[in-house]
Amino acid sequence: MTVVKEIGSRGRTAARAARPAFDGRRARFIALCLLPGVVFVIAFTYYPMIRGGVIAFQRYNLFDLTATPFVGLENFRAVLTDDQFWTALGNTGIWVVASLTGQLVLGFGLALLLRRHFRGRGLYQAWVFFPWAMSGFLIGLLWRWMFNGEFGVVNDLLIKAGLVDEPIGFLSSPGWAMTSIIVANIWYGVTFFAIMIIAALQSVPRELYEAADVDGASRIRQFVHVTLPAIRTTLVLIVLLRVIWILNFPDLIYSMTGGGPAGSTHIATTYLIEQVQNGDYGKAGAVGIFVLGLLLSFSVFYLNATRFEKARD
Numbered sequence: 001m002t003v004v005k006e007i008g009s010r011g012r013t014a015a016r017a018a019r020p021a022f023d024g025r026r027a028r029f030i031a032l033c034l035l036p037g038v039v040f041v042i043a044f045t046y047y048p049m050i051r052g053g054v055i056a057f058q059r060y061n062l063f064d065l066t067a068t069p070f071v072g073l074e075n076f077r078a079v080l081t082d083d084q085f086w087t088a089l090g091n092t093g094i095w096v097v098a099s100l101t102g103q104l105v106l107g108f109g110l111a112l113l114l115r116r117h118f119r120g121r122g123l124y125q126a127w128v129f130f131p132w133a134m135s136g137f138l139i140g141l142l143w144r145w146m147f148n149g150e151f152g153v154v155n156d157l158l159i160k161a162g163l164v165d166e167p168i169g170f171l172s173s174p175g176w177a178m179t180s181i182i183v184a185n186i187w188y189g190v191t192f193f194a195i196m197i198i199a200a201l202q203s204v205p206r207e208l209y210e211a212a213d214v215d216g217a218s219r220i221r222q223f224v225h226v227t228l229p230a231i232r233t234t235l236v237l238i239v240l241l242r243v244i245w246i247l248n249f250p251d252l253i254y255s256m257t258g259g260g261p262a263g264s265t266h267i268a269t270t271y272l273i274e275q276v277q278n279g280d281y282g283k284a285g286a287v288g289i290f291v292l293g294l295l296l297s298f299s300v301f302y303l304n305a306t307r308f309e310k311a312r313d
Contacts, residue, residue: 049292056285063279075286084263085287088271095182095253095267096246102186104239107193114194115201132191140255143184147171147256171257174264181253181265188252192242200234201227240302248295268294 059071079085114125131139146153147170155167170180204227212222228235250269253259259266259274266274268291275284 052285052288055281056289058282060281061279075282078283079286088266088268092267098182099185099246103189103193107190108197110194111197114198129191131188136251137255139188140252144256147180172261177257177265181256185252196238200231204230236305240305244298
């Protein structure tokens, strides 16, 4: 026993001797390398966040910067008494739920199809994954042209197919405008779910399906009792993560409708952008705090779900 302890002590001594000394010069070099990143994060993330929080309690109007007094909760009262804010909040729920449902269902179906081996599979995957490489603003412009009431390709196809007699004002009608931005967002986000679910499906052991075949399980029963339980953790996490992203994704809406017509497609973040355009930075700061609260709530829920799924596994 004494010999074993002596050998272990010698091993630890040798490991410490082999480890490079962490002197002051090395520490300064590491700090110098990290400094640009730290400065960038502070300047472009934390400072705007803190500054926006302060502005939320000020009368900070872009057209009169000579007087920016603190007004307490006045901006928050202005937001909460604005009917358009509540419309935007309701639209946010519709936007998130409808977009998420469509992306998940279609993404899952694409993942199941692309998992199979067929000729040209790699080329087809590249075309499917291509939208994810584009910015949301460009995707919005693309769909804005497609849904155009005068020369849009969607109306052209509908008329040629005999489904409508005259062009539909997809982006000029409140009901159609909301549907149009959701369709565009589903198309854009399907790729994310397809990529993540394909990766999860590839990790499912083949033996599970072989055992299910031996037991005589149908494809549907294999999907319900083998596929879904095997990728449950991945599905939960990507759904929660996607909720946060969709909630904070004004790019597509802003480039398609700008929140119109008459504010009918505003979500919380596009409503915030409108306050900035109106020069009312105090009100915009108050909306920003509401949005930040929503994002933090989902983030906490996401982190708790992550820990729960890891503990469950």
